Amino acid sequence: MSMEKTKIATGETRVKGTLQPEPPPRERIIAAARDLFYRHGFHMVGVDAIAEAAGTNKMTLYRHFESKDALIVECLRGLCAEFDTAWDEMAAAHRGDPKGQLLAWLRHVGEWKLSASDRGCALANAAVELSDKDHPARRFIDEQKTAHRDRLVRLCREAKLREPELLADKVFLMCEGARVCLQSVGAKGPAARLVAMLQALVAEHAEARPREARGKRAPRH
Amino acid sequence: MSMEKTKIATGETRVKGTLQPEPPPRERIIAAARDLFYRHGFHMVGVDAIAEAAGTNKMTLYRHFESKDALIVECLRGLCAEFDTAWDEMAAAHRGDPKGQLLAWLRHVGEWKLSASDRGCALANAAVELSDKDHPARRFIDEQKTAHRDRLVRLCREAKLREPELLADKVFLMCEGARVCLQSVGAKGPAARLVAMLQALVAEHAEARPREARGKRAPRH
DNA sequence: GACCTATGTTACTTACCGGTAACATCCAGA
């Protein structure tokens, strides 16, 4: 709308004077759908709106995707692919240093998509909005979230931290919670100090604390 | 459907032989709507379905509620009223013992609505599903969640715990996260040990730990 | 019995949306 975009010929667009190749319709559709779905939810976005935002029409959309649901799944798939890529890059940057890798990751997820305009975790939102447990997207969401958690557990274990599963679960819960809070209590709420909380958690689980009664603990002073 | 319910006269229903007064249509509608909305989401439930589940029809529904959106708000309002009532009862049961009150509350929220069939926090879900920030329900949701958090902070402070705001935020995030996780990684996931985590959090903040560098901390042993 | 109010019943309007059909167009490659 605001950015002036002149269609020159198929496959190219002139944006502010520079000539740049335009991705094929399929990719444009996914990009547009991801943006619209994330901002407004699946139910509020019609296929017509997606097609228009992608600079194409409903017919080509249906030539590339069997149905709206199939498009939804494809959007989530692309999202997770990017997420995994980011994780892999983080791992490559801290090869041989699992704890550094973990901290880098926490810093990443602790700051990612936490501004006021964001709408939280796209996957979690999708699970809420697609209430039917048999929806094709639900299986995918469950797999991804579980894989995410497993990866976190593995990392905590490699970092030789105490009670890796418990730590990973704490981290997981806080991250999920932070993204949910965004939409109800705002970005300045509990989510603001997320990174610090996560780092403190890791620090606590780095202490070599001998086995003790769980849940109730005598003050140590 | 399964329970045989015989309509006798207005205001009464015979259920398995016992005669019991029937609540007025308005309350029945709210009850039915709350159940259906929670299980399937706002978009998936039509007003006809609500009216039928309430044992009435669409017209009476619209005689009591201006619109579907108004009904949604009323449902959330009733929900929060019950929630506050539970909190007040908890406070009354532990009068003069803020820490006991806090622990009781944590035990309550840590076990409430966390079974596999549940769909998480109705308020948070509503915020996700009603993506329009101008929706009449959104203001209400934000108020309630903020009030909830404030009450938690106050309780932590009265319990004389260290860094009450930080503790309350941690608790808040974990509770929110647990309910969200339900829908993606299941009830046997990170949410399973929520109560223990919350209790451990309180125990940590009960330790009289002098001011120290935050985030990075030397092992203590 | 007359009356009033709350409720039930039916049918309807309006609108949106997912999905499809038929045809026009355009571009690449031979």
Add this chain to the structure above:
DNA sequence: TCTGGATGTTACCGGTAAGTAACATAGGTC
């Protein structure tokens, strides 16, 4: 230049859902 595959255009179908109108019914009150 011809041709074929991908894309654009238009119109349409069928279903669903929010909300309304008009009328029928029943119960309580005087």
